[in-house]
Amino acid sequence: MTTYTKVAPPEGFSSPGLFATAFDKVIGLARSNSIWPLPFATSCCGIEFMATVASHYDLGRFGAERLSYSPRQADLLMVMGTIAKKMAPIVEQVYEQMAEPRWVIAVGACAASGGIFDTYSVLQGIDRIVPVDVYVPGCPPRPEQILDGFMKIQELVKNESLRKRYSPEYKAMLERFGMTTIKGS
Numbered sequence: 001m002t003t004y005t006k007v008a009p010p011e012g013f014s015s016p017g018l019f020a021t022a023f024d025k026v027i028g029l030a031r032s033n034s035i036w037p038l039p040f041a042t043s044c045c046g047i048e049f050m051a052t053v054a055s056h057y058d059l060g061r062f063g064a065e066r067l068s069y070s071p072r073q074a075d076l077l078m079v080m081g082t083i084a085k086k087m088a089p090i091v092e093q094v095y096e097q098m099a100e101p102r103w104v105i106a107v108g109a110c111a112a113s114g115g116i117f118d119t120y121s122v123l124q125g126i127d128r129i130v131p132v133d134v135y136v137p138g139c140p141p142r143p144e145q146i147l148d149g150f151m152k153i154q155e156l157v158k159n160e161s162l163r164k165r166y167s168p169e170y171k172a173m174l175e176r177f178g179m180t181t182i183k184g185s
């Protein structure tokens with residue numbers, strides 16, 4: 001018989017028939033367990049990601065069963081593989097098409113820093129074009145590491161204030177990347 005573990009409720013006040021908590025915490029709990037990732041896989045790290053979503057590691061256990069190949073229906077951009085400078089505007093465009101709130105993981109050395117390809121044609125890290133929330137090291141990282149990075153994103157999502165995306169600091173950060181609009185929400 002299959003057994004399921006329930007997600008723990010957020011902090012709050014409870015008594016028989018009553019549970020009270022903050023709105024931020026309920027939204028954070030729901031969002032962190034229903035992330036829709038957009039896999040942007042260009043090379044070998046993408047193969048590790050395929051293993052991560054396959055039956056043995058099963059990313060779907062974390063509520064991320066539904067991968068999205070449409071930026072407008074995704075909230076987590078996962079960049080996996082070498083990003084050539086020619087491809088950088090495409091990654092940027094995909095990020096810009098995602099609605100807020102949105103998060104980014106750089107999976108593997110290439111996405112994080114260009115990896116072993118310190119050449120004229122390779123982008124030396126996607127954080128030159130989009131803000132990155134979590135870096136997963138390795139060349140390639142194992143599926144366990146990708147899952148660990150994903151769980152770190154879940155922690156960020158769970159604890160994010162609903163006001164963050166409207167804060168002056170967030171707007172200033174977007175401006176540093178040449179982006180001014182806050183879409184969605």
Ligand code: SF4
Nearest residue numbers: 044045109110139140
């Ligand atoms: S980090 Fe290593 S395994 Fe991943 S895409 Fe680059 S060369 Fe391939």
